[in-house]
Amino acid sequence: QDVTLRMHQFLPDQANVPKLVLYPWADRIEAASNGRIKIERYGSMQLGGSPPELMDQAIDGVADIVWTVVGYTPGRYPTTEVLELPFMMTDARAMSSAYWQMFEKYMKDGEFKDVKILGTWVHGPGMLHSKDPVTKPGDMEGLKIRGGSRLVNELLKELGATPVGLPVPGIPEALSKGVIDGTTIPWEVTGSLKVPELVKNHTEFEGAALYTLGFVLAMNKDRYDSLDPELQKIIDDNSGLEFSILAGGTQADSDGPSRQAAVDAGNNIITVSGDDVQAWKDASQPIYDGWIADMETKGIDGQALIDEARALMDAYGQ
Amino acid sequence: MHRLIRMLARATALIGGAVLLALITMTTLSIIGRSINKFFHADFFDAQLTGLSQFVLGLGVGEINGNYELLEAGVAFAIFAFLPICQFYGAHASVDVFTAAFPKRLNNWIIAFWEVVLAAVILLVIWRLYGGLERYLRNGETTLFLQFPVWWAYAASFSAGVIACIVAVYCAGARIVEAARGVVILPSEHGEH
Amino acid sequence: MSNLELGFWSFPVLLVMIFLRAPIGLAMLLCGFGGWYLAMGGNPTPLLAKLKSETYTTFSSYSLTIIPLFLLMGQFATLSGMSQALFRAAESFLGHRRGGVAMAAVGACAGFGAICGSSLATAATMSKVALPELKRYGYSGGFSTATLAAGGTLGILIPPSVILVIYAILTEQNIAKLFLAAFIPGILAALGYVLTISIYVRLYPDAAGTRAPVPMAERFAALGKTWPVMAIFVLVVGGIYLGWFTPTEAAAIGAAATGLVALVSRSLGWSVLKQSLIGTARTTAMIFFIVLGAGFYNGFLALSGVPQFMADWVVGQGLSPWLVLVIILVFYLIFGCLMDSLSMILLTVPIFFPVISAMDFGMSAEHVAIWFGILVLIVVEVGLITPPVGMNLFIINSMDRDTPMKETYKTVMFFVASDIVRVALLVAFPAITLFLLR
Numbered sequence: 037q038d039v040t041l042r043m044h045q046f047l048p049d050q051a052n053v054p055k056l057v058l059y060p061w062a063d064r065i066e067a068a069s070n071g072r073i074k075i076e077r078y079g080s081m082q083l084g085g086s087p088p089e090l091m092d093q094a095i096d097g098v099a100d101i102v103w104t105v106v107g108y109t110p111g112r113y114p115t116t117e118v119l120e121l122p123f124m125m126t127d128a129r130a131m132s133s134a135y136w137q138m139f140e141k142y143m144k145d146g147e148f149k150d151v152k153i154l155g156t157w158v159h160g161p162g163m164l165h166s167k168d169p170v171t172k173p174g175d176m177e178g179l180k181i182r183g184g185s186r187l188v189n190e191l192l193k194e195l196g197a198t199p200v201g202l203p204v205p206g207i208p209e210a211l212s213k214g215v216i217d218g219t220t221i222p223w224e225v226t227g228s229l230k231v232p233e234l235v236k237n238h239t240e241f242e243g244a245a246l247y248t249l250g251f252v253l254a255m256n257k258d259r260y261d262s263l264d265p266e267l268q269k270i271i272d273d274n275s276g277l278e279f280s281i282l283a284g285g286t287q288a289d290s291d292g293p294s295r296q297a298a299v300d301a302g303n304n305i306i307t308v309s310g311d312d313v314q315a316w317k318d319a320s321q322p323i324y325d326g327w328i329a330d331m332e333t334k335g336i337d338g339q340a341l342i343d344e345a346r347a348l349m350d351a352y353g354q
Numbered sequence: 355m356h357r358l359i360r361m362l363a364r365a366t367a368l369i370g371g372a373v374l375l376a377l378i379t380m381t382t383l384s385i386i387g388r389s390i391n392k393f394f395h396a397d398f399f400d401a402q403l404t405g406l407s408q409f410v411l412g413l414g415v416g417e418i419n420g421n422y423e424l425l426e427a428g429v430a431f432a433i434f435a436f437l438p439i440c441q442f443y444g445a446h447a448s449v450d451v452f453t454a455a456f457p458k459r460l461n462n463w464i465i466a467f468w469e470v471v472l473a474a475v476i477l478l479v480i481w482r483l484y485g486g487l488e489r490y491l492r493n494g495e496t497t498l499f500l501q502f503p504v505w506w507a508y509a510a511s512f513s514a515g516v517i518a519c520i521v522a523v524y525c526a527g528a529r530i531v532e533a534a535r536g537v538v539i540l541p542s543e544h545g546e547h
Numbered sequence: 548m549s550n551l552e553l554g555f556w557s558f559p560v561l562l563v564m565i566f567l568r569a570p571i572g573l574a575m576l577l578c579g580f581g582g583w584y585l586a587m588g589g590n591p592t593p594l595l596a597k598l599k600s601e602t603y604t605t606f607s608s609y610s611l612t613i614i615p616l617f618l619l620m621g622q623f624a625t626l627s628g629m630s631q632a633l634f635r636a637a638e639s640f641l642g643h644r645r646g647g648v649a650m651a652a653v654g655a656c657a658g659f660g661a662i663c664g665s666s667l668a669t670a671a672t673m674s675k676v677a678l679p680e681l682k683r684y685g686y687s688g689g690f691s692t693a694t695l696a697a698g699g700t701l702g703i704l705i706p707p708s709v710i711l712v713i714y715a716i717l718t719e720q721n722i723a724k725l726f727l728a729a730f731i732p733g734i735l736a737a738l739g740y741v742l743t744i745s746i747y748v749r750l751y752p753d754a755a756g757t758r759a760p761v762p763m764a765e766r767f768a769a770l771g772k773t774w775p776v777m778a779i780f781v782l783v784v785g786g787i788y789l790g791w792f793t794p795t796e797a798a799a800i801g802a803a804a805t806g807l808v809a810l811v812s813r814s815l816g817w818s819v820l821k822q823s824l825i826g827t828a829r830t831t832a833m834i835f836f837i838v839l840g841a842g843f844y845n846g847f848l849a850l851s852g853v854p855q856f857m858a859d860w861v862v863g864q865g866l867s868p869w870l871v872l873v874i875i876l877v878f879y880l881i882f883g884c885l886m887d888s889l890s891m892i893l894l895t896v897p898i899f900f901p902v903i904s905a906m907d908f909g910m911s912a913e914h915v916a917i918w919f920g921i922l923v924l925i926v927v928e929v930g931l932i933t934p935p936v937g938m939n940l941f942i943i944n945s946m947d948r949d950t951p952m953k954e955t956y957k958t959v960m961f962f963v964a965s966d967i968v969r970v971a972l973l974v975a976f977p978a979i980t981l982f983l984l985r
């Protein structure tokens with residue numbers, strides 16, 4: 037059995053995630069199968085549709101494999117939001133590991149029952165890049181900030197800032213034209229967006245990150261089931277917990293060079309630490325309360341999920 | 355029948371147009387709000403006229419948040435609502451140089467043929483749109499900002515789509531009658547852009 | 548059949564359908580459906596699933612929402628008496644020269660193009676105002692209609708421009724930069740047409756009459772009345788460039804402002820409003836139906852691997868990038884004789900753009916993309932005035948039944964020549980297009 041699988045995602049081929057995570061994964065599978073599996077790669081939504089449709093494309097078999105941001109389809113995968121809560125993620129590898137374990141326990145036969153999930157991971161610490169320095173929650177008052185996720189937008193509102201919805205490629209223009217005063221985004225993508233040239237202040241947080249985003253690599257279920265057992269095994273061997281940790285780690289590791297570029301440019305890198313972090317955490321408490329209440333209406337014990345995610349992260353690497 | 359369909363197509367287009375006008379008003383107000391907000395946040399007002407600027411900002415003057423989501427949903431509805439009138443006036447773009455050499459009768463049949471295919475495709479598209487409506491009704495997906503259920507927008511577009519189906523089927527029938535009897539029922543106006 | 552073969556076979560099938568008078572959007576949609584169906588090994592499920600959301604997401608795409616807004620803005624502009632004011636002003640400055648009324652019509656078209664994103668609307672609106680005047684001063688029929696047909700293309704060449712919006716989306720380029728880059732070539736187009744007119748009246752002195760000059764004070768009074776046009780242009784195009792608002796927001800503000808001017812000038816009553824909404828509706832639906840068809844067809848083409856194959860093949864030939872560019876532009880000129888500009892862009896840019904991107908012109912990728920966009924814009928717009936199928940020619944001929952189509956065809960070739968000279972200039976000197984981006 038020789039098969040060709042179509043992989044569809046929204047970033048251009050030369051971006052970090054396709055270049056460092058997805059395409060090497062595809063290469064590994066092609067090599068392990070001695071060419072019996074061929075993976076065609078379609079970046080930049082070449083096969084049509086918009087990024088929020090990717091998950092449905094995998095469910096319906098429009099594409100065989102998709103990579104997508106879970107938050108693009110708000111409301112459909114509520115459990116995954118636990119890892120996107122503000123000041124939740126301390127390390128991308130640890131969180132990716134926790135994500136996979138919780139996926140297997142809670143989501144595999146639940147929210148994600150329509151697709152075959154091959155990997156679950158998060159990006160490195162999401163942080164703030166702004167024109168004016170931001171150190172304490174009060175500095176956010178009145179700023180227009182591009183938020184990275186639904187929960188980040190909630191947090192921005194809570195802090196008195198105005199969340200602005202923008203696709204990632206729109207950030208440089210919005211910054212240079214003053215449409216926004218800053219943006220949330222991990223270091224990794226700041227380089228290609230020229231963020232360090234457009235703003236001079238970057239706010240990092242010691243310990244847990246301001247936010248992160250959850251990703252999944254998903255495959256059409258029927259397509260997977262139709263594969264020979266040996267081919268299924270090749271895919272399984274390259275997917276799951278280890279791959280998730282590797283993917284999250286690779287993405288987080290790409291933060292370093294971009295951060296160094298901002299340092300070299302002489303930008304002001306603010307690290308919020310100690311008691312100052314507590315002020316931010318206190319400010320984000322309403323987001324936790326709201327989320328737990330929201331989960332309750334869906335019959336999910338939010339607090340238990342939070343505790344479990346924290347415990348799994350702590351257990352990582354020990 | 356003909357007048358009824360014409361009225362239906364026009365009325366639907368006008369409803370779509372009214373939505374478009376409302377969206378234009380909303381966007382304009384949002385930009386004005388944003389500009390005023392920016393103006394009163396400027397250093398001068400913050401420092402010198404704190405009371406006034408606090409008052410203006412306190413009124414909630416500012417950008418209408420998430421207005422782009424309404425714009426997207428509204429424009430989608432408007433376009434579905436514009437389909438019937440485009441159909442009715444035969445305004446779809448086509449190339450008629452090559453068929454110009456054919457006899458008139460044959461040309462009429464060609465037009466009728468494509469009108470029937472077009473009606474079938476519109477029925478297919480709207481039927482699948484209903485599939486999308488069902489899917490979002492089931493999976494509870496919301497928009498990112500305003501967090502309204504996506505199926506609301508689909509339902510609005512679908513209702514306009516149903517009218518497009520009715521008009522498309524009528525036009526297909528009318529074009530067949532035109533070809534068979536050599537009469538003129540529907541206008542044929544090339545669209546412009 | 549492999550997907551690649553399937554992709555190549557889709558071209559002749561599509562062309563046969565189009566030449567057999569299928570609505571262009573429908574033809575692309577059918578090829579897209581057929582292609583997806585066959586490429587999925589005859590399984591209809593993925594295609595039917597794709598249809599669940601893709602129509603809605605196409606119609607609700609934020610960057611495309613700009614199109615109905617610009618169209619409505621153009622509808623309001625045609626009603627607001629601005630075309631009248633523009634022509635009066637241009638005419639008072641130029642009318643006494645030889646061929647001056649025709650030059651004035653071109654100038655007014657350029658002004659109108661600055662607030663209207665559509666060629667046909669510009670041609671039709673200016674014809675209403677300028678045709679009677681041209682006739683009055685003894686301009687020959689063919690000269691008058693050809694001038695207005697050519698002038699109409701300024702509606703799209705000078706920003707804002709619906710075609711550039713589509714190109715920007717297809718190639719993921721910045722709309723504001725494309726608008727800015729279109730500016731100098733647009734002005735060159737207007738100057739080129741003026742030059743063409745002055746050559747033409749020297750060759751055919753009988754084709755135009757003359758009239759006495761207007762006093763300076765009157766000229767400036769007439770110019771003063773064009774302020775709403777200038778204000779709206781500055782607001783919309785300036786606003787986009789300076790980043791006061793996104794292009795879509797600018798289109799909304801422009802539509803609101805133009806509507807307001809129409810309202811104040813008392814030309815926007817209830818029935819006129821209905822008429823402009825219906826006009827917007829028809830054109831919007833037509834455009835989006837083509838966009839929908841192109842989306843499905845282009846998705847299938849990507850799946851078949853045709854664009855990648857073509858790009859690799861062309862690069863493998865080792866041809867000079869400039870030769871490839873010229874071949875592509877000539878292709879557009881030939882096809883432009885038969886097809887409308889929007890369909891051509893949607894159909895060909897996904898195939899040609901990867902080819903051009905793969906070649907080295909000694910410029911940054913972004914500059915090549917913008918430069919190529921402006922060149923394509925111009926060559927497809929030439930198609931609007933090349934016989935036999937030129938939409939601008941048709942629309943003006945329908946407004947001037949006394950002039951035989953043959954007369955228009957003959958004279959318009961002078962303007963086509965001017966367009967070709969301009970394209971050659973812009974190909975040879977990319978800096979002209981990219982100047983404002985530095």
Ligand code: NA
Nearest residue numbers: 660663702707
């Ligand atoms: Na224009």
Ligand code: NA
Nearest residue numbers: 883884930936
């Ligand atoms: Na032509």
